[in-house]
């Protein structure tokens with residue numbers, strides 16, 4: 318039997334689920350409070366320069382997941398793109414992630430991989446047996462000099478906390494490569510959509526059973542008009558923040574236009590605490606197959622998200638996790654709603670993980686509909 322579904326949010330999560338359900342013949346309405354589709358991945362051509370701009374910050378597509386790569390390629394021409402990030406620290410430009418080039422440049426050496434390993438081991442603070450904080454973990458892995466140049470200032474600016482107040486779990490693996498590989502990501506596939514991310518989401522939503530309404534915020538009364546709601550807005554917002562607000566970091570972008578080439582690279586980080594921004598993105602370098610006379614850059618500043626701001630990164634520290642447990646308990650009692658995506662499940666999710674989870678959620682929903690089972694509030698592990 319045909320059902321009516323409401324998708325709150327026109328980002329990847331709800332767009333993918335919407336299409337899968339529309340393909341089954343269901344009637345799907347997708348709403349978004351923004352004036353545009355594509356959520357946090359929204360890209361558009363800047364009027365002054367003609368450059369494709371990633372409006373909510375730089376987005377690079379990368380994945381190991383074949384299903385996701387095949388899926389995205391149905392809706393986009395993916396152009397080859399490798400993210401190579403530089404960082405400016407203490408007056409020098411280095412290559413990230415920390416690799417053999419970074420180590421040799423930083424310590425003014427010409428180490429082989431084996432020598433560099435020995436060097437870093439000699440710098441590691443082995444007196445820290447069980448690192449508890451981010452600071453201890455970094456000192457244990459790479460030692461004081463690299464920690465101060467590459468992690469301390471950047472992390473403090475990004476998270477708004479002293480690294481000694483952040484959990485060690487943020488830095489899970491040794492953040493160093495002992496070769497000259499400066500590809501920021503390790504995944505099998507990496508690329509940039511030729512016509513931007515908005516075109517991909519538009520393609521996903523382009524189905525006769527899908528109706529899209531932008532500039533339309535969710536209202537509680539809407540729930541009655543549909544068999545089920547998929548919610549990709551903030552988890553706590555569904556409950557009108559009745560237990561308090563889950564903590565997020567937000568970003569402010571300061572855009573500026575210049576002639577030619579401003580920094581010669583897509584992303585340059587700023588490791589020093591004395592520089593107030595975390596990075597500058599120069600958007601024309603995300604599309605190296607295009608030529609533009611002018612250039613547009615975004616300086617990125619991170620701060621605590623206030624109620625009226627756009628939530629970007631979930632903070633997920635002890636306080637937030639405790640609150641999350643309570644919201645998840647409430648959500649598990651909720652009826653006719655499923656929480657999806659980065660805001661609905663309060664997790665940082667890359668685009669490929671978002672699409673993978675949306676496809677898997679749709680698989681589970683199909684199964685539940687076939688077997689006439691009630692749809693669940695969550696189809697993902699909430700990690701609480």
Ligand SMILES: Cc1cc2nc3c(=O)[nH]c(=O)nc-3n(C[C@H](O)[C@H](O)[C@H](O)COP(=O)(O)OP(=O)(O)OC[C@H]3O[C@@H](n4cnc5c(N)ncnc54)[C@H](O)[C@@H]3O)c2cc1C
Nearest residue numbers: 326328329330350356357374376377535550658659667668
């Ligand atoms: C700064 C930044 C950089 C990133 N860079 C990368 C990258 O390089 N590579 C990568 O793979 N991933 C990256 N990501 C992750 C990527 O943005 C997410 O994977 C993706 O946006 C998740 O899609 P979503 O649909 O779950 O959420 P969103 O895209 O956030 O969509 C949710 C939508 O819900 C709408 N909404 C919320 N509340 C309501 C309401 N009450 N009524 C109506 N609509 C509502 C919002 O307006 C929004 O459009 C980055 C994320 C951030 C924050």
